[in-house]
Amino acid sequence: FGYPLHPAGGGPLRDEHLPTLKVPVLFVQGTRDALCELSLLRPVLAKMGPSAQLYEVDGADHSLEIKRSSGRDPIEVRRAILEAVDAFVRGKVMKKPSSPGARSSSRAAYRRSPRV
Numbered sequence: 001f002g003y004p005l006h007p008a009g010g011g012p013l014r015d016e017h018l019p020t021l022k023v024p025v026l027f028v029q030g031t032r033d034a035l036c037e038l039s040l041l042r043p044v045l046a047k048m049g050p051s052a053q054l055y056e057v058d059g060a061d062h063s064l065e066i067k068r069s070s071g072r073d074p075i076e077v078r079r080a081i082l083e084a085v086d087a088f089v090r091g092k093v094m095k096k097p098s099s100p101g102a103r104s105s106s107r108a109a110y111r112r113s114p115r116v
Contacts, residue, residue: 001028001064002028002029002030002033002035002036002062002063002064003027003029003035003036003041004035004036004062005035005036005037005040005041005044006035006036006037006040007035008034008035009034013040013044015044018044018047018048018052019044019047019048021048021051021052023051024051024052024053024088024092025048025051025052025053026053026054026055026084026085026088026092027041027045027052027053027054027055028055028057028064028081028084028085029041029054029055029056029057029060030056030057030059030060030061030062030063030064030065030066031056031057031058031059031060032059032060032061033060033061033062034061034062035062036062038054038056041054042054051092053088053092055081055084055085055088057077057080057081059072060077064077064078064081
């Protein structure tokens, strides 16, 4: 949630360790995040491969807060974030049901890089 890829206003990237991660990673980033310019994050994600996913929160800052003037309900924005995280965890982290009678309760399908 709000990965600090670089200092506010630019500077060296904090990304050297990211391609070495061996687990699925979901980056939840605001499009107005002063600590993570998305145009700089996308090449890092490409180096990390398909286990790295990005969920963009349109108009959100580093704290994933949106401007009041956006007219969007902050509770709905948070709900959408939580649904994306839930879908990511269910799809990437939790083991799939192994027996024919087992059920999966995933409600939402996660898509790469959606915007809320």
